[in-house]
Amino acid sequence: MSDVCLIGTGMHPWGKWGRPFTEYGTAAARAALADAGADASEVDFVSGAATVRGGYPGFVAGAAFARALGWRGQQVASSYAACASGAQAIAAARARLLAGLSDMALVVGAESAPKGFFAPLGGDRPDDPDWLRFRLLGAANPLYFALAARRRMELHGARPEDFAAVKAKNAAHGAANPMARYRKRTTAGEVLASPVVADPLHLLDVCATSDGGAALVLVREEDARRRGADPVRLAGLSAAVPEYPVAEPEMPYLAGDPPRAEDGDTGGRAPRFREANARAAFEEAGVGPEDLDLAEVYDLSTAMELDWYEEIGLCPRGGAEGLLRDGATRVGGRIPVNPSGGLASFGEAVPAQGIAQVCEVAAQLRGRAEPERRVEGARVGIAVNQGLFGHGSAAVLTR
Amino acid sequence: MSDVCLIGTGMHPWGKWGRPFTEYGTAAARAALADAGADASEVDFVSGAATVRGGYPGFVAGAAFARALGWRGQQVASSYAACASGAQAIAAARARLLAGLSDMALVVGAESAPKGFFAPLGGDRPDDPDWLRFRLLGAANPLYFALAARRRMELHGARPEDFAAVKAKNAAHGAANPMARYRKRTTAGEVLASPVVADPLHLLDVCATSDGGAALVLVREEDARRRGADPVRLAGLSAAVPEYPVAEPEMPYLAGDPPRAEDGDTGGRAPRFREANARAAFEEAGVGPEDLDLAEVYDLSTAMELDWYEEIGLCPRGGAEGLLRDGATRVGGRIPVNPSGGLASFGEAVPAQGIAQVCEVAAQLRGRAEPERRVEGARVGIAVNQGLFGHGSAAVLTR
Amino acid sequence: METAPWIARGADGPHLLGSRCTACGAVSFPPDRAHCRDPHCPGGDPVVAALPRRGRIWSFTDCRYPPPPPYVPPTDPFEPFVLVAVELDGPGPIVLGQAPPGTALSSLRIGAPAELVEGTAAGPEGRRFPVWQWRPLPDGGGDAQTAGGVR
């Protein structure tokens, strides 16, 4: 099977700009087309990552971006999966290209975020777990992150200082990234001195919400070669739901699933969806965690970054703290994680974030990241994230 | 290129049942799997058509259906395009199958609709044309339908009696369809005697909103043959945006685009997106309008059905009234349109409707429609619809 | 939305503000902000531009039932209103607007001239805001039918 390649990436800087999401998305799309050396008229598929916070145009983001860029009768799609929206939009584009249904796909995601905690839509919706968790329990996102962080402390000996060290590492990376919203170094001490949001997590442990936009231009590998582009191979991609039962009460659920009676307390547990997606993407790509030169992981909280180390196979369960403390995941270390600065430096722009992760991995594989945060000679990278409702995605890129 | 085939279809009857959308979707999915003779464990891709009216689970409909059916780690997607959501979900499934990324796809769409006019979400959103059209103009959907209907009367001599005759025809078809919500015959006189909603359209000219669910099981053609299934070929599919400029103020816009200066008043006009989608789907399928045995068209209003006759090529511009008056589009006529009963008999269940149209075409091509509304010996059918924002879709199925 | 969007007063009366592209001249309403939407455009900036305040009726209808929120009916009980689509002179875009209260549906004809007037619309909590409306004009005759009939 032929592979699909990225030949152009583009971003609108993250921030709180207060403009419609379409402006960020079209700016990113124009940048991606320019980077690809492609004309907009070559695009025959526009794959939008939708946003639920931009009114109706956000729901039909693919069409909204296509219109803003100039309607040309392109095939169009709009995908939504919360934070995994970007990955699903990329997956839609990859499938069309591999199927030969389209020859050049433009993937775009953008968000214009409200301030503060993410909150559900209005109305009374007692069938909606996302509504119930707020109304019944006040369980905003950071509380879910904090439950997992506390659990990690108990099981693996993580300390608040480790969480803070994740932030310090990522902030140092992000300080050199012109696309990041927060471009200053942060010390672990500053994290620990920031107010506690949800014990054990401090304000600086939890990612903010941002405006931003990101876009990719994708073609089949032979077309990338023919064009003389500077391509990055999208070698593996997975956007899967978990396997039942899922023990953890994943956001936004009120409860997890108990184990099957015949499995007993510990038996028959499928890998968590994050591990499963990473495994599936590695398998498609024909590489493994040992081949990775860098990883972009979804650090909704600093503690969650440590979970990811294990879930993508950088170390065994319980090994993340050691990896972090050894400096292995810093730029310059054995396996840099979030050289972009991660969500710690960006703040989350939901449908754009998964695409931005892929932009970052591509920049590193192309040797184009700023020198201070460059992973020299990188040839294999992964980008992983998670949506609400216990589903997520993983993308493996190779050079 | 191999084709993709439907090997199973399933529906939950349309109505106003007042239950969560996931229940309709899973019921339809189970019916489709049973029809396909497939086990749920064979499905490796769940493609959900999203709903914006079901809370957060509606946005991530693919994952919500996968969860309700029992999470198995399947790849998943959620597509949204208003009324064209179902078509985009089918398109996502087809692409994955053709690319060889998945082997069996389950496409599901379902809606639990509020009563009355569709209204936009809450909040103040002056950047959202769907909000603006209500706040500034009170331009609910039927008003857009009525502007087009009045235009049709002016240009092509349509009469309110013609519109009413469309309803009578479709109601007669739907009366024999156990999946339809309205299963009684309606006379043209009853339509004309119903209250005017937006002149020239009466209450019975405009489709209602319903609950319902529809699902498809798709595999590649060689797998369909190997399974000994009763397959229908998904021979062409298009879900495209229009080409600029679009003269008509399509829902929900406040205005259309003027012609390009150099084109003058009449020149350089691209085909409308509905025509363009139908042409693209015909082209992929290698057939033309002259090969059609039946058509399912999106009769949001009775008058709109007449526009579709011309846009899918059943007759030249201005010929629809003649076709209707001749009885050609009745079951038993030369080219039956909406043998299911159409939206007139179903009422619209947004993300399910496009999938239901395909279920109907498949039922006809398989010779399984109820005798009173069966199109005998049908081998080629089309299903067309339109979303908001001027984009839509067309699917050509062959036997 | 407390103030009227996109209405300005010129010497000859009120008109709409749209955008016009500095490169290709493409006109858009409401105004485009960031980029021209014509895909053939060599690349221009949309600048605010006054649109013609007259045009020809492209189609029309009325609304007999109260639209849902965020529409706020200006009267209680609800009074039906007329909605008109006018193709601006030029030809410019076809722009939707309500007709002034009291306009009879029977006074409208496709192809007949209409002009923009300022009216008021209702917002939440009894607030009013200015909005454009299309007032039908006495029929100029001959070519009106043609102009409106082409598109």
Added chain:
Amino acid sequence: METAPWIARGADGPHLLGSRCTACGAVSFPPDRAHCRDPHCPGGDPVVAALPRRGRIWSFTDCRYPPPPPYVPPTDPFEPFVLVAVELDGPGPIVLGQAPPGTALSSLRIGAPAELVEGTAAGPEGRRFPVWQWRPLPDGGGDAQTAGGVR
């Protein structure tokens, strides 16, 4: 939502109502309505079932800033509250719940026992409705750590 969902009073005190599959025994909270969610299930119906009212603390945290709507803070000014995840005996599902007001974070330990009590939550316009809460119990010692630590 005016009434407490999924709480019932048994002989030994209040407990949650979940669902149990008639075929495979799968337990779900909140209750499944239409179908069992275990993909290996031969096909059973979810019936309402009382869940154990005790379990072990799986994790816990607190909420120092007021959550956004539809949460309604029961006090003004907002008082931080404690959120607990309890793995029900059985083992049953891990279920989230607030701890009763006044519960100190320092009184909680992963693996320690907890039991369900009825509390009240705030709704719009000053309304209150009953809701389940997790009250930590004096630590039973030995195996508690293990039971809570496995998952």
